[in-house]
Amino acid sequence: MTFISEEQQLMINIAKEFAVNEVRPRVKEVDSTDQRPQDLVDRVAELGLRGIMISEEWGGLGAGLTTQVMIVEEMAKEGYISGSLINNMMALPLLKVGTQQQKEKYLEKLAAGEYYMGFAFTEASAGSDASNIQTTAVKDGDEWILNGTKIFISIIHSDAFLVSARTNETHPGGISAFIVEKDYPGFSTGGHYKKIGLHGSDTGELYLKNCRVPAENMMGKENKGLNVVFTALDVGRMNIAAIALGMAQGAFDRATAYAQQRIQFGRPISQFQAIQHYAADMLAQIEVSRAMIYKTAQMYDSGESIARDSAICKLYATEMACRVTDRAIQICGGYGLTEDGEIERYFRDARVLPIVEGTSEIQKMIIARTIFPKK
Ligand SMILES: Cc1cc2nc3c(=O)[nH]c(=O)nc-3n(C[C@H](O)[C@H](O)[C@H](O)COP(=O)(O)OP(=O)(O)OC[C@H]3O[C@@H](n4cnc5c(N)ncnc54)[C@H](O)[C@@H]3O)c2cc1C
Missing domain, CATH: 2.40.110.10 (Butyryl-CoA Dehydrogenase, subunit A, domain 2)
Structure with missing residues (x-):
């Protein structure tokens, strides 16, 4: 990608190595115990990834939304829990509408991962x-x-x-x-x-x-409290969209790898046109989501409003993750339904994404308002 700097790439690489080497071996355990893995959250803080968008003045990395979504995407390839580890959603409202006293009290601790x-x-x-x-x-x-x-x-x-x-x-x-x-x-x-x-x-x-x-x-x-949360919502939607994108890519990678080694009728199932069409369709939807998410993050970083576009990203990417993880199971057959196959976890996690932080129906309402503004 030509539009990202060496520094951004370095942060993405750190996140990727952490997700693959430290989170991947723990994902199954977290899924079955349903306990928040505090040691992994602490490691994220050690790596400096709790404060990606918090300004350097408050101990964060001072990076933009583009860097953040790319890091979230990379981590979410290992599943939801991995992608969600860097979520620090309340930092943004604090930065934007918090008083000086509130910033001094909370921001540095949030960036350092000492406080949630x-x-x-x-x-x-x-x-x-x-x-x-x-x-x-x-x-x-x-x-x-x-x-x-x-x-x-x-x-x-x-x-x-x-x-x-x-x-x-x-x-x-x-x-x-x-x-x-x-x-x-x-x-x-x-x-x-x-x-x-x-x-x-x-x-x-x-x-x-x-x-x-x-x-x-x-x-x-x-009496203006709802406006406070609205200041965080655009970025919140982008985070969920990036998690959906990473998870869809993770499920796609696993399903297509499986398709190349699973032999039926004397050849890998990847040689059957039905499976190839599933894979092509999945990849097309993943790439469309990625393009939209990166474009919208860049708009945010250049100061443009993303109220409409973040709703489109959230709507499309989360619904896409449900479709892609469903097809990934289909490609893997019975194996896709088992815990060992991992895909069933991607599928279960994906199903929650069109509901949290504003349902798909509410995203459509937001988008529709920009098409048919109230007169
Ligand atoms: C795992 C998880 C984590 C969460 N974390 C938090 C959190 O940390 N903090 C927090 O405050 N909340 C949190 N939530 C709540 C979440 O934001 C709500 O679940 C979500 O906003 C939907 O609200 P609801 O579940 O009450 O559904 P409802 O609002 O009852 O909606 C039910 C259905 O009706 C549809 N609907 C509702 N109104 C309309 C309309 N006007 N037009 C068309 N369709 C409509 C919805 O889209 C949905 O399909 C979390 C939820 C989940 C599942």
Whole structure:
């Protein structure tokens, strides 16, 4: 690729070596135990990959989204858990809308991998409709008192979360965002969702019972909390798209290697036109996704808005990963369905991607709004 520098290539190579040599041997164990592999997360920090897009001022690498998606893609070739290890989604809202005090308190620790911050917006009544939350925040002196329950929260053992809460019943929107640390009184977590895939991501629930949060922990403006998470969403969608791309490539590589050594009717199944057509179709979809993802990441790095294009990337790449991993199983026959074949894990993990961080239907809604803007 001519458009990436030697420095970018070096970072990608470091990520690739780590994924192949250190993550690959552990993937099966993480999938079966469903435990977050903290030692691997710590290694990612040691390699400097927790702060790819965090500026050097705060101890990050100061690289752009193009570098980030390429690294995520490379790592996700070994599967979802590998691709997700560098996710540091809350760093961007902090950089963009955090106060100086919040940046000083959290950013360096996030970049160093000493601290983990998740986000907690989803509730029983508020999935795709993030505005329909029941969690409330009431001001009490220089603190806010939060009450409510968040569900489907990733990396539930994080040190802190960006939490949405209703701060005004009458104000349109009326939602604010707060950094809530796990040690605050009234904060607890629980539950553990057994999911089809994305094992090792510790998805659970977060409970706030008269949880007292210092007023300085509000991120962004009062009653404008949804805007805070929207600042992270474009990059979040690109990360998921890059994970989908890497996983599709990983499943493709494994399935086509298998097709060349599996003999039926006296020859490798790769010599049958049906299998060749599957492979050609898979590769075409992977390359289309890659081109779109790289183009959109470059747009972001040159300061352009990617609201529409990141939705296209997320929609196309995640649906593509479902199709490609499904075909990969078909190519591998019965072997593709077994744990040893690995492909079934790619298939299970891929199925979750069109749902997390905005479903495919919501991506279509975002794209459609740019085609038919409200008059
Ligand atoms: C593994 C995992 C990890 C997650 N991690 C987090 C996290 O860390 N933090 C967090 O806050 N949330 C998290 N989520 C929640 C995730 O963001 C939601 O699951 C997602 O936004 C969809 O919400 P829902 O599941 O309630 O589905 P619903 O909103 O109930 O949607 C159900 C179906 O209806 C469709 N639908 C809904 N509204 C419309 C519409 N207007 N037009 C057309 N179709 C529509 C949806 O597309 C979907 O097909 C996670 C979810 C999962 C599965």
